Amino acid sequence: xxxxxxxxxxxxxxxxxxxxxxxxxxxxxxxxxxxxxxxxxxxxxxxxxxxxxxxxxxxxxxxxxxxxxxxxxxxxxxxxxxxxxxxxxxxxxxxxxxxxxxxxxxxxxxxxxxxxxxxxxxxxxxxxxxxxxxxxxxxxxxxxxxxxxxxxxxxxxxxxxxxxxxxxxxxxxxxxxxxxxxxxxxxxxxxxxxxxxxxxxxxxxxxxxxxxxxxxxxxxxxxxxxxxxxxxxxxxxxxxxxxxxxxxxxxxxxxxxxxxxxxxxxxxxxxxxxxxxxxxxxxxxxxxxxxxxxxxxxxxxxxxxxxxxxxxxxxx
Amino acid sequence: xxxxxxxxxxxxxxxxxxxxxxxxxxxxxxxxxxxxxxxxxxxxxxxxxxxxxxxxxxxxxxxxxxxxxxxxxxxxxxxxxxxxxxxxxxxxxxxxxxxxxxxxxxxxxxxxxxxxxxxxxxxxxxxxxxxxxxxxxxxxxxxxxxxxxxxxxxxxxxxxxxxxxxxxxxxxxxxxxxxxxxxxxxxxxxxxxxxxxxxxxxxxxxxxxxxxxxxxxxxxxxxxxxxxxxxxxxxxxxxx
Numbered sequence: 001x002x003x004x005x006x007x008x009x010x011x012x013x014x015x016x017x018x019x020x021x022x023x024x025x026x027x028x029x030x031x032x033x034x035x036x037x038x039x040x041x042x043x044x045x046x047x048x049x050x051x052x053x054x055x056x057x058x059x060x061x062x063x064x065x066x067x068x069x070x071x072x073x074x075x076x077x078x079x080x081x082x083x084x085x086x087x088x089x090x091x092x093x094x095x096x097x098x099x100x101x102x103x104x105x106x107x108x109x110x111x112x113x114x115x116x117x118x119x120x121x122x123x124x125x126x127x128x129x130x131x132x133x134x135x136x137x138x139x140x141x142x143x144x145x146x147x148x149x150x151x152x153x154x155x156x157x158x159x160x161x162x163x164x165x166x167x168x169x170x171x172x173x174x175x176x177x178x179x180x181x182x183x184x185x186x187x188x189x190x191x192x193x194x195x196x197x198x199x200x201x202x203x204x205x206x207x208x209x210x211x212x213x214x215x216x217x218x219x220x221x222x223x224x225x226x227x228x229x230x231x232x233x234x235x236x237x238x239x240x241x242x243x244x245x246x247x248x249x250x251x252x253x254x255x256x257x258x259x260x261x262x263x264x265x266x267x268x269x270x271x272x273x274x275x276x277x278x279x280x281x282x283x284x285x286x287x288x289x290x291x292x293x294x295x296x297x298x299x300x301x302x303x304x305x306x307x308x309x310x311x312x313x314x315x316x
Numbered sequence: 317x318x319x320x321x322x323x324x325x326x327x328x329x330x331x332x333x334x335x336x337x338x339x340x341x342x343x344x345x346x347x348x349x350x351x352x353x354x355x356x357x358x359x360x361x362x363x364x365x366x367x368x369x370x371x372x373x374x375x376x377x378x379x380x381x382x383x384x385x386x387x388x389x390x391x392x393x394x395x396x397x398x399x400x401x402x403x404x405x406x407x408x409x410x411x412x413x414x415x416x417x418x419x420x421x422x423x424x425x426x427x428x429x430x431x432x433x434x435x436x437x438x439x440x441x442x443x444x445x446x447x448x449x450x451x452x453x454x455x456x457x458x459x460x461x462x463x464x465x466x467x468x469x470x471x472x473x474x475x476x477x478x479x480x481x482x483x484x485x486x487x488x489x490x491x492x493x494x495x496x497x498x499x500x501x502x503x504x505x506x507x508x509x510x511x512x513x514x515x516x517x518x519x520x521x522x523x524x525x526x527x528x529x530x531x532x533x534x535x536x537x538x539x540x541x542x543x544x545x546x547x548x549x550x551x552x553x554x555x556x
Contacts, residue, residue, distance in 0.1 A: 049403065051552045079548055081405050089403045093552075095395025097325060099332055105400075111321040112404040154400060 001064040002086055002161040002193050003027045004048055005074055009057035011043050018043040020217040021057070026195050030188035032208030032225075033197040040217040041197040042092065045166045048195070049089045050077040061086060064161065085113075088155030092166035094147065098140035102131055102150045105139060109154040125153040129183065145176035152183070163187060165196040169203050181207050236260055237278050241271045242298035243289065252288045256280075270298065319406060322414040330387050330422055338383055339422070342376055343430030350434035361445060364438040365518045368431060368449040373509075374502055377427045377456045378482035384422040385464025386474040388415045389543075394472060396552060408547040412465070416540055419465055423457035443514030451512055456505035459532045462539035463501070469546040497522040501535070504528035 004026040011019040019040045026048070035041050046052035047059045061083050062074035077083045097105055106125055110118035126132050129149040134142070139150065148168060155163060165184075169177050184207060188194045198204050204211055205225060213221040213228065221228050243249050250262045250271055258277040265272050275281035289296050331339075350367065357363055392398040401411055431453045435446020467474040489496045497503045506521035507528035513519040521528065 046552060051399070051402070051550070053549070053551070081407060084403050084405050087403070089399065091396060091399050091552075093396035093399070095392075095397035096400065097329070097397050099328060100325075108321050108325060109400060109404075112319075112401065112406055114405065 001028050001191055003062045003074075004077075004162065004193065004195075005058075005060045005062060006044070006048070007058045007060070009044075009047065009054045009059060011040075011047060011052065011055045017217050019047070019054075019214075022214070022217075022219045023057075024212055024219060024222060026193055026212075028188070028191050028193050029210060030184055030194045030196070030208045032204035032211040033195060033214065034201065034204045034211050035197075035199060035214035035220075037199050039199075039214045041199075041214055042166055043217075044214065045164055045195070045197055048077065049087065049091075049164050050080065050083060053078045061162070085158070086161050088158070088160035088163045090148075090151045090155045090163070090165040090168055092170070096139060096147065096151065096154075099138065101136050101138055102126065102142070102146075102153075103135035105150060106135075106153045106157055110157045113158040115158060121157050122153075125157040126150075128156055129153045130179070144171040145173060148172060148176070148180070152180070160192070162193045163195070165194075167198060168196050169198060169200070177203075237275045237281070238302045239271075239273045239275065239281075240268070240298060240300050240302045241273055241285070241296065242269065243271070244295040244297070245292075246271050248292060249289065249294050252292055253285070256284055256288075258284055272302070317410050317413045318417065319410050319414045322401060322406070322411055323418050325401070326388050326415050326418040327422075329391065330384060330418065335383060335387055339380065339426045342379060343426055346372055346376055346430050346434050347437065350437040354437055354439075359439040359442065361439055361442055362518055364435065364442075364445050367438065368435060368445065369506065369509075369519065372427070372431045372434065373449060373452055373456065373505060374487045375483070376431070377423070377453050377505070378460055378486045378502070379479075380427045381419075381423050381457060381460025382464050382475065382478035382482050384419045384426070385461045386468040386478050388419040388422075388461075388465055388468065390468035390472075390474045393469065393550070398550070399552065402547070402550065409541075409544040412469075412540055412544040412547055416461055416465055416536075416543075419461035420458050423461050424454045427457060428454040443517040445513055445517055445519070448509040448512035448517075448519060452505035452509035455508055455532060456501055459501045459504065459535045462536040462543075466539040466543040466546070469543045469550070494522065501532070504532050 006022055006024050009019060009022050010017065022044065033041050033044065043052065047054050058076055059078065060074035060076050063072045063086055065072060075083065100108065103122065103126065107118055107122040110121040115121045126135050129152045131146065131149050131153060134146060139147065142150065168180060172180065184194050184196065209225060210223065211225050211228060212219065241249070246264060250264060253259050253273065254262050258275055258280040259273055260276045261274040263272040285299065286296070349371070353363060353367060392401070402408065428450045432446050432450035435441055435449055439445060441447060464474065464478050467478055471477055486500055486502050503521050503523045506519065507523050507525045510519045510521045511525050
């Protein structure tokens with residue numbers, strides 16, 4: 001049971017603030033680090049993995065109590081090679097000694113950890129990720145998913161209590177994705193601290209029970225997925241609608257409680273509608289149009305992008 | 317201090333196909349030139365000294381040093397694979413020391429040994445010239461490896477900077493401009509050659525032997541410590 005404490009951590013690069021005063025604890029189980037691209041997820045993971053110093057605040061690792069039950073004091077991860085006895089790292093970048101075979105690569109990782117029987121450990125890790133069939137091929141011949149699995153094996157070889165994965169599902173096909181999810185779920189159930197980052201809502205939804213949302217370097221939300229999901233679906237939805245009679249349509253729509261505001265955009269020649277009850281609005285709009293004999297030319301959601309979902313979360 | 321796994325990975329990366337080809341080409345050129353010169357001029361100590369000092373020590377050794385020194389770490393940092401070395405309970409100093417040993421060994425094998433053979437081809441080791449220059453090349457290999465290994469950890473353009481240093485500073489300025497000679501690895505190595513070679517041989521260094529040895533030790537130890545420090549605080553550029 002190992003916990004990573006992130007305490008008032010900021011990180012800036014020159015004038016750019018990548019991570020802004022974030023405080024969170026990552027404990028046992030699977031945690032999803034969710035945020036749009038460029039939100040600071042990788043920066044945060046690099047700090048947890050000891051490859052970036054926080055500009056401010058501290059990132060510490062608190063291992064499980066020793067055999068005598070006494071709690072072990074948390075130690076900073078930056079410039080502390082010993083913390084890698086507890087941490088397994090799956091980086092996002094592809095560089096990984098392509099001239100080695102999968103087996104040689106995992107074996108080298110086991111040796112670097114100073115394990116008593118590196119061969120057995122490498123064999124076990126390769127079996128865990130089901131890569132034995134290709135272990136004697138050079139990594140340069142691997143597909144993206146195979147590389148990802150060998151990276152996993154190299155991170156698991158010393159049975160770490162913490163597993164940090166940066167965008168692990170990028171470029172994986174659905175079957176590989178499912179397999180990796182199963183594996184991570186199992187690790188979480190075993191009591192390991194598993195943290196993965198993703199910018200895809202559905203991935204996080206399927207895998208993590210607990211999520212941390214980062215938007216523009218700030219800690220936007222934290223907690224149970226369902227709660228956050230509700231926040232996301234309950235937000236006002238914005239639509240752009242063009243019709244044969246915008247003003248009459250607007251009048252009919254505003255009479256219903258599912259809309260909160262309608263603007264006649266003269267320049268665009270369209271209505272900007274803010275709906276508060278998503279389900280009701282989507283059935284109401286076509287029905288009203290038919291009843292009033294109005295033709296709908298355009299109905300398009302104007303803020304479905306992930307960024308707007310996230311920015312709503314920040315405001316919430 | 318020495319980590320066999322790090323050494324194995326570094327060796328395999330260094331002696332990968334393309335790099336090994338360049339590492340072999342330069343010494344091969346030296347041997348060919350030596351054979352041609354011997355065939356045309358016969359054995360001549362002055363010519364031997366000129367070729368081994370002017371070409372081998374001034375150009376071959378620093379060039380091999382650049383390839384081996386920067387190649388021992390630069391590509392790993394560039395493509396990010398160094399993460400797998402550094403995310404381990406292995407001290408960063410031992411990573412650097414191991415890489416220095418591999419780079420030094422590689423540079424020495426591909427420079428000192430060809431120099432020795434070329435010396436024997438040129439004048440049959442008359443006046444100890446072959447041994448003197450080979451020894452100088454071996455000692456130079458240590459300082460060059462430390463220097464270029466450090467360069468590989470601090471700059472993404474290590475090869476270019478290294479080449480400019482090797483070709484312009486060592487081969488040109490270090491051979492011609494008197495003041496610059498004192499700060500040239502080549503001259504330090506030559507000081508050793510001067511000591512070993514026969515007294516009537518034309519081997520001259522502008523640096524005294526003691527000063528040269530001190531400078532070599534300072535550069536090697538200082539460069540390695542600094543590189544280890546750089547590696548301890550190595551940050552990986554995020555891809556955001």
